[in-house]
Amino acid sequence: MYDVRAVANFVLDVAEAHGRNVSNLHINKIVYFLHADFLVAFSRPLVTAKIEAWTYGPVFRELYREFREFGDASIVGRARYLDPETGRKKNAEWHFTCEEEEFLRELVRKYVSMTPGALVAQSHIEGGPWDRTWNHETKTNASMKISDEAIKSWYERTVKH
Structure with missing residues (x-):
């Protein structure tokens, strides 16, 4: 599992290489x-980060906080973390295996070409993980966490987005 900030930086690197802009909403989706x-x-x-159901779909709180200064404009920086050894902020670096990088790179190219609105609509699909978390009937999920089990179960058995 990887730090969600490093994965976001990978997305931003690939998007930049293809001349695509990415907003906070876009990167989260x-x-x-x-x-x-x-x-x-x-x-x-x-990723190791918790995924939460927010109004506009699944959100990683770490990414939202990291990039909120950009609002709905394009992100022009990289996600950072505090290095415990130096006490300084450093860019979160991604280190995937060759197989993982190839797999992810192809998908990033696909997703950055989609509008944030299209990705929000896809994440809101009826019966999907976000919908089932957001529209739950009990108060047992106060944190609105979307579980990996719900995500895997849904995407294993549905038409891919």
């Missing part, structure tokens, strides 16, 4: 769908 695809393909999570 792209990383969510990468996580879902990775769960199905590799039978393990891509």
Whole structure:
């Protein structure tokens, strides 16, 4: 499993190489769908971060906080973390295996070409993980966490997005 900030930086690197802009809303949806695809393909999570159901779909709180200064504009920086050894902020670096990188790179190209609105609509599909979390009938999911089990179960048995 990888730090969600490093995965976001990978998305931003690929998007930049293809001349695509990515907003905060966009990056959260792209990383969510990468996580879902990775769960199905590799039978393990891509990221360690918790995924929450927010109004506009699945959100990684770490990414939202990291990029909120950009609002709905294009992200022009990279996600950072505090290095415990130096006490300084450093860019989160991604280090995937060749197989993982190839798999993810192809998907990032696909997702960055989609509008944030299209990704939000896809994440809101009726009966999907976000919908079942957001529209739950009990108060047992106060954190609105979308579980990896719900994501994997849904995307294993549905038409891919």
